[in-house]
Amino acid sequence: MVELEAKSISKAYFLAHENRCIVAVQKLDFTLHVGEFVSIVGPSGCGKSTLLRLFAGFETPNSGGVFHRGDAVLSPHHSRSFIPQDSGLFAWLSIEENVMLPLHCSTLSYDQKREKALLCMEKTGIASFAKAYPRELSGGMKQRAALSRALAMESQLILMDEPFSALDEVSREVIDEAMQHFFSENRMSVVLVTHSIREALLLSDRVVIMQGLPGRISDVIVPKTPKEKRHKSAEIETLYEQIVERLKSHV
Amino acid sequence: MLKSTAWALGGFGAFLLCWWLFGLSVEAVRHIPFPMPKDILMRVYLLFQGESIYDTSLFSHFMMSLKRWMIAYCIATFCGIVLGVLCGFFEKAYKVGLHVSTVLQMMPGLAWIPFAMILFGIGERATLFMIAMSAFPPIFIHTASALRSISPQTFLMAKMMNLSSSRLFFTIIMPSIALSLLTGLRLGLAIGWRVLIAAEMVVGSSVGLGYTIIQSRWSLDFEVAFISIGLICLVGIVAEKWIFGVLEQKVAKRVGNG
Amino acid sequence: MRWILGIYLIVSFGFAKPLVIAFQDRVVDAIVIVAVEKKFFEEEGVEIAPKRFTSGPATSEALIFGDADIATMGDTAALIAVSKYCPNVLMLTSLGGGEKRHGVVVANDSNASSLSSLIGKKIAVKKGTSTHGGVMLKAKVEGINLDKEMIDLEPSLMASALMAKEVDAVIASEPTPSVLIEKGIGKRIMTLDGVGNTYPLLLMVKEASFKGNVSQMKGVFKVLEKSAQFINEHPEQSAQIVSNVSKLSIAATKEAMSYHFYKIGWDDETKESLSKMAGFLYDNQKIKALPDMEKCIAH
Numbered sequence: 001m002v003e004l005e006a007k008s009i010s011k012a013y014f015l016a017h018e019n020r021c022i023v024a025v026q027k028l029d030f031t032l033h034v035g036e037f038v039s040i041v042g043p044s045g046c047g048k049s050t051l052l053r054l055f056a057g058f059e060t061p062n063s064g065g066v067f068h069r070g071d072a073v074l075s076p077h078h079s080r081s082f083i084p085q086d087s088g089l090f091a092w093l094s095i096e097e098n099v100m101l102p103l104h105c106s107t108l109s110y111d112q113k114r115e116k117a118l119l120c121m122e123k124t125g126i127a128s129f130a131k132a133y134p135r136e137l138s139g140g141m142k143q144r145a146a147l148s149r150a151l152a153m154e155s156q157l158i159l160m161d162e163p164f165s166a167l168d169e170v171s172r173e174v175i176d177e178a179m180q181h182f183f184s185e186n187r188m189s190v191v192l193v194t195h196s197i198r199e200a201l202l203l204s205d206r207v208v209i210m211q212g213l214p215g216r217i218s219d220v221i222v223p224k225t226p227k228e229k230r231h232k233s234a235e236i237e238t239l240y241e242q243i244v245e246r247l248k249s250h251v
Numbered sequence: 252m253l254k255s256t257a258w259a260l261g262g263f264g265a266f267l268l269c270w271w272l273f274g275l276s277v278e279a280v281r282h283i284p285f286p287m288p289k290d291i292l293m294r295v296y297l298l299f300q301g302e303s304i305y306d307t308s309l310f311s312h313f314m315m316s317l318k319r320w321m322i323a324y325c326i327a328t329f330c331g332i333v334l335g336v337l338c339g340f341f342e343k344a345y346k347v348g349l350h351v352s353t354v355l356q357m358m359p360g361l362a363w364i365p366f367a368m369i370l371f372g373i374g375e376r377a378t379l380f381m382i383a384m385s386a387f388p389p390i391f392i393h394t395a396s397a398l399r400s401i402s403p404q405t406f407l408m409a410k411m412m413n414l415s416s417s418r419l420f421f422t423i424i425m426p427s428i429a430l431s432l433l434t435g436l437r438l439g440l441a442i443g444w445r446v447l448i449a450a451e452m453v454v455g456s457s458v459g460l461g462y463t464i465i466q467s468r469w470s471l472d473f474e475v476a477f478i479s480i481g482l483i484c485l486v487g488i489v490a491e492k493w494i495f496g497v498l499e500q501k502v503a504k505r506v507g508n509g
Numbered sequence: 510m511r512w513i514l515g516i517y518l519i520v521s522f523g524f525a526k527p528l529v530i531a532f533q534d535r536v537v538d539a540i541v542i543v544a545v546e547k548k549f550f551e552e553e554g555v556e557i558a559p560k561r562f563t564s565g566p567a568t569s570e571a572l573i574f575g576d577a578d579i580a581t582m583g584d585t586a587a588l589i590a591v592s593k594y595c596p597n598v599l600m601l602t603s604l605g606g607g608e609k610r611h612g613v614v615v616a617n618d619s620n621a622s623s624l625s626s627l628i629g630k631k632i633a634v635k636k637g638t639s640t641h642g643g644v645m646l647k648a649k650v651e652g653i654n655l656d657k658e659m660i661d662l663e664p665s666l667m668a669s670a671l672m673a674k675e676v677d678a679v680i681a682s683e684p685t686p687s688v689l690i691e692k693g694i695g696k697r698i699m700t701l702d703g704v705g706n707t708y709p710l711l712l713m714v715k716e717a718s719f720k721g722n723v724s725q726m727k728g729v730f731k732v733l734e735k736s737a738q739f740i741n742e743h744p745e746q747s748a749q750i751v752s753n754v755s756k757l758s759i760a761a762t763k764e765a766m767s768y769h770f771y772k773i774g775w776d777d778e779t780k781e782s783l784s785k786m787a788g789f790l791y792d793n794q795k796i797k798a799l800p801d802m803e804k805c806i807a808h
């Protein structure tokens with residue numbers, strides 16, 4: 001079953017101060033199947049984030065269409081959880097309150113909402129920080145909290161825009177392992193935009209390489225090694241070098 | 252604690268000494284008696300003992316000024332926040348509102364007198380109008396600007412989470428603009444309180460700290476003027492530093508900036 | 510030696526500081542207004558720098574804190590000044606006055622006919638002036654207290670306040686009552702006479718200016734006497750001059766001036782008025798100390 005489909009989408013922006021248009025994405029096709037994890041890598045400014053925002057319904061394409069499980073994506077919806085770079089948590093709400101936020105329109109009682117939120121936090125491993133505030137958490141933990149919120153929303157699709165870019169290498173490795181475990185267990189459909197090729201190869205069923213100006217998909221890499229064995233696998237190292245070479249040629 | 256108290260007392264003593272020396276110089280040069288600390292303290296004592304100022308107790312003058320200012324400030328706050336929120340949502344309204352309130356902000360308090368009198372005649376409403384018009388611009392500007400500066404992504408995230416309008420307003424928007432709003436409220440409070448003196452010139456009721464300052468000029472009772480000014484400064488300090496200062500600290504901590 | 514004396518004389522006369530005189534552009538100050546407009550000071554060789562103000566408290570301020578050497582003001586403002594600043598500020602002479610120069614004006618359709626009928630109503634009065642003192646005196650004589658009824662208001666705002674019915678009565682010194690009546694805004698129901706007070710207008714002086722300009726002060730006296738005589742002998746012309754300066758109609762000016770008498774110098778009646786008013790102000794805590802009249806009069 002197709003989770004997400006983009007058919008020949010294009011997106012351009014008009015720069016008023018320069019009086020010209022820049023084409024961020026041009027006639028791009030993309031498909032994501034249910035339960036699939038796809039990463040998008042590419043040079044800076046190639047349109048990765050724009051593409052993700054189009055998938056989330058945060059922007060609308062100038063031509064073509066985006067469809068989520070057959071329904072046209074016209075605006076944000078709780079079935080598609082967008083996690084920005086800064087996690088999107090609200091600083092004045094505790095982690096528990098942030099996770100409970102999307103549940104307020106539901107018919108559950110307060111205690112039921114709280115229980116559900118706690119359950120989601122346990123799945124991402126941050127239940128012990130329920131009463132803490134975002135400023136008290138590390139970058140990685142904030143992203144886990146954002147994921148907890150996505151779980152609470154019962155989103156079918158998770159869209160993450162460079163969620164771990166602010167972390168150092170070691171922390172990133174730790175969180176990548178945890179995420180690998182998390183996404184494997186929960187069988188979620190995910191599109192991850194990342195600068196880290198290694199992270200993309202570790203977590204993804206497919207790695208999509210984008211090139212920019214205008215943004216389009218230039219290549220797709222499919223690792224064959226099972227995810228649980230990818231850590232330090234030879235295939236991953238080879239694919240890493242291949243992707244680096246391809247990206248170098250685009251820059 | 253002992254050290255800071257000693258410093259405070261020392262500072263106060265130095266202030267009294269400077270005041271006394273300054274008064275002596277004025278008397279020597281201008282041959283006019285200058286209210287000295289001893290005179291002021293004695294007068295304060297008498298006023299607390301029940302002596303009246305222009306047929307009214309100091310307490311009544313103080314409470315009347317406070318009441319006028321509070322009412323006018325509440326009006327300014329309500330209008331400033333409501334209009335600020337409305338204009339914050341609509342770009343054209345925001346631009347117009349910003350221009351208008353910037354002009355209003357430039358008007359000195361006294362300049363409102365003729366306008367107030369044409370609209371409301373002589374009386375309390377003219378006074379309230381002047382204070383409210385002076386306090387309104389900073390509240391409006393800070394509310395509207397803070398709203399405009401909320402990232403559009405915030406609203407998209409809220410839509411993604413299916414938040415209701417009231418939930419969006421009270422849980423997301425208000426905390427987002429809280430610090431800026433507090434700054435606007437603090438500025439509005441200070442400006443409104445300072446305009447009180449000019450405003451009480453048109454009140455016609457012969458009660459109020461501003462009135463006592465104006466009248467002391469004609470009756471040459473400068474001790475009363477000094478005491479009234481001191482009270483006005485005291486209220487300003489309490490409101491700005493102790494109320495708003497503490498509030499801003501707590502809000503800054505809560506919204507993640509402290 | 511002669512040339513040293515010559516330089517000294519040139520410096521004394523050529524660069525002599527003119528006497529700054531603060532006066533009101535109101536009918537009560539007709540003596541000074543006429544003297545200035547008719548150039549009596551110049552004829553007498555007294556160099557003056559006239560400064561106009563709108564009220565007695567304002568001229569008092571100019572005298573005590575400003576650069577005015579002499580100033581005219583009503584009895585209340587004068588007594589407040591000397592009670593606090595005598596002998597730095599002294600009373601030089603009386604310029605006249607008028608028992609009936611303070612009038613009570615109500616709306617044309619008002620039923621009020623006396624101060625008693627204004628109890629519980631709003632009365633506009635400029636506080637700190639001779640009028641204010643007169644109201645309190647008159648109220649006391651009638652056995653009533655109007656402290657709660659009185660609203661402090663500038664004379665310039667009284668017309669609009671009465672027209673808009675924001676106040677029920679206006680008590681002011683001439684020419685305000687005459688102007689209100691002329692414009693059809695109100696009617697005069699009474700004046701503040703009958704309390705043994707002539708509400709004198711006084712000429713006040715800074716002690717330092719008095720001692721430093723003795724010959725000039727003598728010249729000022731002569732000028733003011735000449736002016737008073739002119740007013741008494743040429744009332745029409747005087748009214749025209751005062752009307753030009755105060756920007757009031759000739760009719761209102763004449764009416765207002767008819768409530769005044771213009772006379773230079775002290776008499777027992779004036780001194781008694783002042784003592785009575787001083788006592789009254791002291792009893793009502795408007796002044797903190799009773800001024801010693803003899804010590805506060807410049808000799």
